[in-house]
Amino acid sequence: MMDDTSQKTAGAAPLLEARRVGVRVRATGEPLVADVSLTLYRGRSLGIVGDSGSGKTLLCRSLLGLLPSSLTAEGQVLFDGADMLHAEAAEARHRRGTGLGLLLQQAMTAFDPLRTIEAHFLESLREKCGLAAAGARRKAEAYLNRTGLAADVLHAWPHQLSGGMLQRCMIALTLSLEPSVIVADEPTTAQDACHQFRIVRLLAGLRQERALLIVSHDLAVVQALADDLLILHEGRCVESGPTAAVLAAPQHACTRRLLEARQALSRPFLQLRGGRA
């Protein structure tokens, strides 16, 4: 599918490969996502763009094998020698967290309200990495520092932190498990501009050591982060290729519409800037 990418990194095996992935409603058979294929190599990042309802979140969840029970998945998601969609539950579970990390859309509700942030870290690091409390705490502090948070966040309850702080906690928690692929589902929505910038910078830094799959409806974020682009429209992949190429010469009406919408939104700001300068 992505010929340029595969040529560029020819020889290296892909980290994550999705082949003709589809998602259907179990009861009615209605397709929500159909026939999406993608490949992700180490050190590269892929952006998935589409308007709301285009199946971005479902695609993310199916990559980890975490679809709700009312939906069924078809196709293959190959990661670390296993098909995440059809492997045994335990086998897929072992690859989640330490192999495939997922950043959820709503950070506000992503933490158990009855446990402190520290409890989340300690439990995850003990179960997934076999770390004892002291080691886990050191690691948690290190990763929190990387996201710009102080170590005393560990003793806070989720309800005491703001959405932006929780988002960074979630990133720190996901990173502390050292996954080789990070799937980030709308990491910048519900964030103010300052936080958005910080998160984008953080994620950009990650790209070097891991592979990043970033989902967004915000073209600017994707433009800053993704090497390649995949446009999703009504559950189907309508366009894909290197980011610069896709954005310079959009082929599909949907891509053009997304670009126009972005320009229309930023025009007033540009005008303002122009007027002041």
Added chain:
Amino acid sequence: MKLRTTLLHRLPGIVPLLFLTSVLSFGLVQLSPSDPAEVALRLNDITPTPEVIAETRARLGLDQPLPIRYFRWLDAVLHGDLGTSYVNGKSVAAELRQALPPTVMLAATATVIMLAGGLLTALPGVFRPGSRTDRLARLFLFFASAMPSFWLGLLLLQFLAVTLDLFPIGGMNGPASLALPALTLALPHMPAYARLLRAAMLRTARENFVLHDRARGLSPRTVMKHIFRNSLQSCLTALGMSLPRLMAGAFVVENIFAWPGLGRLCVTAIFNRDFPVIQAYVLLMAGMFIVCNLCVDICAALLDPRQREEAAQ
């Protein structure tokens, strides 16, 4: 310090409620169509001539106007004097004190059975909805909800105590005698709690943090632990109130198994038209309900980090 602020928030609310309860239980006797003085005389086999009735009324303080009688009664109650039984002349407070522990014991055991059973029957509906175990649990709960507790008690009595001779037939002697009444008391209440727990667990399982747990690849046991704690938290009040609820509902079971508890005391008093005992029972139960409600709320607030914060502010 946090506890004190919680108390300060909640205490003013229960004072009018307690006052109302006292008025209600005092008023119930006044509303009764039969004259307490006459009943008291009849029970002691004295022919109620007008003179004797007048004398008894004066002795019982019934000739005073209502508000005065109420405050006298309230004053006595606050000093722990709940009056004397018309039937045997004993102090009602002493009788209640004697009957309270058996009822608490029975209701506590039944609560444990009910929660354990409710949980066990709720779990298949969460993990494997539609499976054979789930259908079996639903069938069981369906019949448990339609089961008359008095029939269940008689059946258990007949088959487990008389025919198989596994348990004592009635009365209170030893832990074995507790089993059948507690089971009879627990079973009809089980369906409501099973439904509550199942709904709470299904709701929690759909929460975002559970997805996050699973996305980190945590083991199903750990994820279940989180779901479980959060769902218990959300129905903590209902769970905490099950003890007083079962205490109030124990009167039928106590009668079947000759359990020397509050319910049996009250039903016997109803037959004897022994008003002071009935009045004291109502007052005790209603008061206990209010106090239990307060305690459960405080416990819930202390266990929930979000509420703990609110209460402290």
Added chain:
Amino acid sequence: MSLRQALLRDGLAVCSLLFLLLVLLAALLAPWLAPQDPLAPDVQNKFAVWSAEHWLGTDHLGRDVFSRLLYGARCTLGFALLTTVFTLLAGILPGLLAGVLCGRTETLLLRLCDILLSFPAEVLILAVTGMLGAGPEKAALACLLAKWPWYARMMCGIARQYADTNAVRFARVMGHGLPHILRRHILPRVAGETIVLATLHTGSFILTLSALSFLGLGVQPPAPEWGAMLGEARNALLRAPWLMLPPGAAILLVVAACNYLGDCLHDALEGRCGDEGKAVFS
């Protein structure tokens, strides 16, 4: 009539309905169906096991258990149904009025209901029977007093919802009085909910009332009420344990049928509302 269709789709619900109708019919036709007089003692023939003459045997006074069961259906169901109807009336009327009138009446009623509902029904029932003494009408009154606030609160909520509709506002503007609004606009709409509530709760009323009769606080002994029959069977437990089977099983089955039917109606009504909601929003 999607309610009826939803009901007919469920085989068990149809069975429950047929069973209840059968029991009601048996209760109505008891004088013609019963092989013996339910009250006639036959001391020579007491504790008889089942036979062609006495289908379910005889009790401690030699009375025919089957005939007593048939007449008992009359007594038990009639008693429970009457109590349900009166409790519904006692709850629905103030509830509807408060819901339509809103304002202070509503607050007052809701506060009163909250206070009454904060105590367990059992305590209120025991308190009222305690003060009034034993007897069927007193037991029914106790039940009514303990349960009406629940219905009142529920109906208040429902009426509140309908009182906000344009039809009712228009009727008010047109100068129609409260009785007209209640009769023409509110009552027809709450009828469905009321029927469901009644079905759903007849079972629990049967349980409560027969428990009181069982203890001797409700229907008094010679009358063949199922709970009272169980109370008598209990006294003969060691001599003839089988006597407790017919009345107990009868209560269990009738209550189970009521519950199932009520649940079904409830689901159907909810589902119907859900569909309507969807149609509005799509």
